[in-house]
Amino acid sequence: KLASREFSPENTVFPLDGVSIGGNEIVLIAGPCSVESRAQLMEIAHAVREAGAHALRGGAYKPRTSPYAFQGLGEEGLELLAEAREETGLPIVTEVMAPEMVPLVAKYADVLQIGARNMQNFALLHAAGESQRPVLLKRGMSATIEELLMAAEYILSHGNRRVILCERGIRTFENATRNTTDINAIPVVKSLSHLPVILDPSHSTGKWEYVLPIARAAIAAGADGLIVEVHPHPEEALSDGGQSLKPERFVEMVEQVRRIAQAI
Numbered sequence: 001k002l003a004s005r006e007f008s009p010e011n012t013v014f015p016l017d018g019v020s021i022g023g024n025e026i027v028l029i030a031g032p033c034s035v036e037s038r039a040q041l042m043e044i045a046h047a048v049r050e051a052g053a054h055a056l057r058g059g060a061y062k063p064r065t066s067p068y069a070f071q072g073l074g075e076e077g078l079e080l081l082a083e084a085r086e087e088t089g090l091p092i093v094t095e096v097m098a099p100e101m102v103p104l105v106a107k108y109a110d111v112l113q114i115g116a117r118n119m120q121n122f123a124l125l126h127a128a129g130e131s132q133r134p135v136l137l138k139r140g141m142s143a144t145i146e147e148l149l150m151a152a153e154y155i156l157s158h159g160n161r162r163v164i165l166c167e168r169g170i171r172t173f174e175n176a177t178r179n180t181t182d183i184n185a186i187p188v189v190k191s192l193s194h195l196p197v198i199l200d201p202s203h204s205t206g207k208w209e210y211v212l213p214i215a216r217a218a219i220a221a222g223a224d225g226l227i228v229e230v231h232p233h234p235e236e237a238l239s240d241g242g243q244s245l246k247p248e249r250f251v252e253m254v255e256q257v258r259r260i261a262q263a264i
């Protein structure tokens with residue numbers, strides 16, 4: 001299988017603008033859950049760049065549980081993301097939810113995010129496999145590691161070899177946190193696959209208080225990077241405020257994970 005260690009004993013390493021993912025660097029992707037406005041996005045983009053982030057995340061198309069919740073700004077959000085890239089130089093990571101949307105999102109984004117709820121949307125995986133953009137593939141909330149790797153296989157087998165796997169917490173009986181971080185998945189995926197593996201400590205905990213410790217754990221466990229939600233006014237966020245770090249906390253997180261990366 002194309003995703004397996006047997007297929008490629010060497011780690012897959014590729015550049016994301018100035019940083020290389022899958023190699024010795026810890027790649028930090030940060031930004032709001034949703035793009036909400038120009039002012040919100042620019043403030044966050046500058047703050048995370050100052051803190052040392054390598055890429056800006058932000059959803060323009062949001063997979064919300066409720067159809068009445070904020071669904072994202074759509075193409076206007078993509079335009080704002082492109083503007084933020086112009087201003088800060090940060091490459092953009094943003095979600096695409098449907099196969100027919102891949103060409104439009106790929107026009108603005110540097111990395112296509114496929115969300116947990118779409119991990120087995122095979123038509124979307126196929127379309128992302130035909131795109132020239134790297135893909136950040138999130139683990140489904142009830143998907144096994146084997147299923148995650150087979151989902152990656154759809155992208156790889158359609159010709160796109162630049163796939164980043166993302167652990168974002170799974171559903172368990174535990175409800176003290178939004179999801180349960182499967183920290184095991186990091187070394188397990190690293191041993192089964194040559195693809196880069198990152199952790200999303202925001203969705204995997206659902207509470208900003210736990211984001212720093214779990215980010216540290218992920219780096220200690222061998223993750224190639226982190227994707228983290230940041231918002232200057234979490235209480236006003238249109239989605240996922242409770243799990244978003246204020247910029248000053250993100251600065252602290254970056255310092256801590258860099259120290260851990262140096263120590264291992």
Ligand code: PEP
Pocket residue numbers: 033059063114115116117138168200203
């Ligand atoms: C997100 O990154 O905002 C998101 C919706 O993540 P997930 O697909 O992991 O729930």
Ligand code: MN
Pocket residue numbers: 033034203229239240
């Ligand atoms: Mn979110």
